[in-house]
Amino acid sequence: NALTPELAKRLGLKELQKVSAVGVGSKPVEAYVGKIDLLEVGAAGSVGESVVVIPLPKELNCDGLVGYGFLSHFVTTIDYDRQTIRFDRPEEYRPDTEAQVLPIRFKSGIPEVESSVEGVSGWLSLDTGANGNLSIFGPFADQNKLREKFPKRVLTVTGAGVGGAAMGEVV
Helix, strand or coil: CEECHHHHHHHCCCCCEEEEECCCCCCCEEEEEEEEEEEEECCEEEEEEEEEECCCCHHHCCCEECCHHHHCCCEEEEECCCCEEEEECHHHCCCCCCCCCCCEEEECCEEEEEEEECCEEEEEECCCCCCCCCCCCHHHHHHCCHHHHCCCCEEEEEEEECCEEEEEEEC
């Protein structure tokens, strides 16, 4: 969970611990950890949530982001066709009859799904906040010779977030 310094100031949030944060960009950013009494998104709420107070890029046009700390309390349903998101308590959850259910595991709070890319199987990180369809990081691409499979590439800015812009190759 993350809040902008401006929102933290409006809420009167106290600084508990200074941290150095990294995100999509390459520059570490000073931040601090705080705690809020209640975090609500629509009708869903969670008490005693830890938050990281950190400058967010103006392109995000938001006061904060919900993350694993909040989402771990709920079964989260994202309906891309309807552009909706729903949070249900696990004991109240009833899946849609047309839902596609993916087995998910968590590694350090990051959801992973078993999948394959160009015939290479493994557990891949699931980032619902990413701005692209699929991101493949350099070490995985190099280890599995994916650059050779896709020789036509364009180097460009592929994202922006905490720490600035990120460059990548689009194929």
